[in-house]
Amino acid sequence: MKLKRLTTLLALTAIWLTGSGHVGNPLVVQEGNAGPYGLRVLVRPPGVIPGLVEVIVRSTSPNTVPASLSVRTAFWRFGLKGAPPADTMRAVPGEAGSFATQVWIMESGSYAFHVTAAGPAGNGTFVVPVTSVATTASTLPPWLGWLLAALGVFLVLGLLSIVGAAARESTVAPGTQPALPERRRARRAMSVAACVVAAMLFGGWKWWGAVDSDYRRGLDKPLVVESSVTAGDARALTLRVTDESWTYVDPKEPGVRKQSGTPLIPDHGKLLHLFLVEAGARGAVAHVHPLRTDLSTFTTPVTGIPAGKYWLFAEAVRESGYTVSMADTVDVPAGSSAPNTDGDDAWTAAPALATGAPAALADGGRMTIAIDGTPVVRRDVTIRARITNADGSAAVLEPWLGMAGHAMVVRTDGQVFMHLHPMGTGSMAAQERLMRREAGDTVNHGEAQPTMAPMPGHDMAAMRATSGLVATNGNVAFPVAFPSAGSYRVFVQVRRPGHAVETAAIDVTVPAESAKP
Numbered sequence: 001m002k003l004k005r006l007t008t009l010l011a012l013t014a015i016w017l018t019g020s021g022h023v024g025n026p027l028v029v030q031e032g033n034a035g036p037y038g039l040r041v042l043v044r045p046p047g048v049i050p051g052l053v054e055v056i057v058r059s060t061s062p063n064t065v066p067a068s069l070s071v072r073t074a075f076w077r078f079g080l081k082g083a084p085p086a087d088t089m090r091a092v093p094g095e096a097g098s099f100a101t102q103v104w105i106m107e108s109g110s111y112a113f114h115v116t117a118a119g120p121a122g123n124g125t126f127v128v129p130v131t132s133v134a135t136t137a138s139t140l141p142p143w144l145g146w147l148l149a150a151l152g153v154f155l156v157l158g159l160l161s162i163v164g165a166a167a168r169e170s171t172v173a174p175g176t177q178p179a180l181p182e183r184r185r186a187r188r189a190m191s192v193a194a195c196v197v198a199a200m201l202f203g204g205w206k207w208w209g210a211v212d213s214d215y216r217r218g219l220d221k222p223l224v225v226e227s228s229v230t231a232g233d234a235r236a237l238t239l240r241v242t243d244e245s246w247t248y249v250d251p252k253e254p255g256v257r258k259q260s261g262t263p264l265i266p267d268h269g270k271l272l273h274l275f276l277v278e279a280g281a282r283g284a285v286a287h288v289h290p291l292r293t294d295l296s297t298f299t300t301p302v303t304g305i306p307a308g309k310y311w312l313f314a315e316a317v318r319e320s321g322y323t324v325s326m327a328d329t330v331d332v333p334a335g336s337s338a339p340n341t342d343g344d345d346a347w348t349a350a351p352a353l354a355t356g357a358p359a360a361l362a363d364g365g366r367m368t369i370a371i372d373g374t375p376v377v378r379r380d381v382t383i384r385a386r387i388t389n390a391d392g393s394a395a396v397l398e399p400w401l402g403m404a405g406h407a408m409v410v411r412t413d414g415q416v417f418m419h420l421h422p423m424g425t426g427s428m429a430a431q432e433r434l435m436r437r438e439a440g441d442t443v444n445h446g447e448a449q450p451t452m453a454p455m456p457g458h459d460m461a462a463m464r465a466t467s468g469l470v471a472t473n474g475n476v477a478f479p480v481a482f483p484s485a486g487s488y489r490v491f492v493q494v495r496r497p498g499h500a501v502e503t504a505a506i507d508v509t510v511p512a513e514s515a516k517p
Helices: 002-016 142-169 180-217 428-438 460-465
Strands: 028-034 037-044 051-059 068-075 098-105 109-119 122-132 225-229 236-241 247-249 257-259 273-278 285-288 291-294 297-301 308-318 323-332 346-348 366-371 380-388 406-411 417-420 475-481 486-494 502-510
Touching (some): 028 109, 028 122, 028 475, 037 109, 051 068, 068 098, 109 428, 142 180, 225 323, 236 273, 273 406, 285 406, 308 417, 366 486, 366 502, 380 406, 380 486, 417 475, 475 486
Antiparallel strands (some): 028 037, 037 051, 109 122, 225 236, 236 297, 247 257, 273 285, 273 308, 285 346, 291 297, 308 323, 380 475, 406 417, 406 486, 486 502
């Protein structure tokens, strides 16, 4: 059992190094309004920082397409006052209403991408939260390394030859052969030059090794966590963050540990969103919200799912807008428990599966799930769900956690997990916090976040209206980009008035194709 657990953890750790924010997925897809213009923004962060970020924006409002777009990246700590100038986006040939550009990211952390649209209908700005971290170190191809080494040897030999010639022939009359003393002087000069060059090369090698080691230490790594579930009819899960970076000891208060970085803030009203997916992503799932008992520990009842091995994924948002992800595997023993009293937890032992026909829900309701077109690696698509009542009428969807619905995307080997909202992969809490930062609010509020204040050029009412807070005609949609090829299971969760949260799923295969613009 321990060997299996270790194998699973190593697999999750290996894939985590490819992204942050969501396990195994560095891509950001966000929908919203820039004034009168509906936009979908796809951000493809680099694996190496400093690095170039690809930004693609598509118009989602056919009747109000912007004439021009620009994007400006603002690091959370400094905001727009310390940001570089905006980069103008170019129109994508053959794709009406699509724009693209590349922008530089100079350090890891939380960014606000300010996408500004201009056109006949007016101007507006849409803020996209992006968590960008270094996940890999670039390496030279072997052939290029050998080529550079050969060129380096050539340059060193050339330098020593020049030093020797200068020492041997600089004092000899033209046409006269150097005598033995001049040749000896040349050998001594070349020996000294060789020592100096060797010292310089050694010093450069040591310096570069130190820089490389420092960079690799800063690569994004999964937080070390421990999770366990007690057995019986008071079954409870405990998640403890044991990573040394999670807390620190304040030198002014010896023995007192404090939260590292900026504090956690509620996202959709919860400090932590935790997901249990039965290993293989083919069985039970749970979406619960543990309570924080101390700086490093979260606990929650576990109800409604059978005993077995589960993949655990959890997400929290920091005050800076940085999304923290955690992953583990946990054995869930037999038993059950009363759910959290807030009524926002959701679970199912066997989610309804939509195949060629809609999935059956309680009381004869139906949920149809489909994906626009054929999914392509690193290209944005839309997951659409339509929910109907038993009589075929469009279902009314009750807001759950502030949204008309939530979705989970899990690759069936456990190496990719995404928690989606109708607004996209990003966090509305992060988006609003970054916008408040621009409005002048630089005070850390932690769990007591204030109401979002309006900002010039930022239509909060329109942003909320298009972010999935309200669903009409029983429809809810989730923009997403699959980061890699493979077999996925997509879970969609909604709540109808008078019902518990209902879950349906479909299977999606993403072919191994090159990314398109």
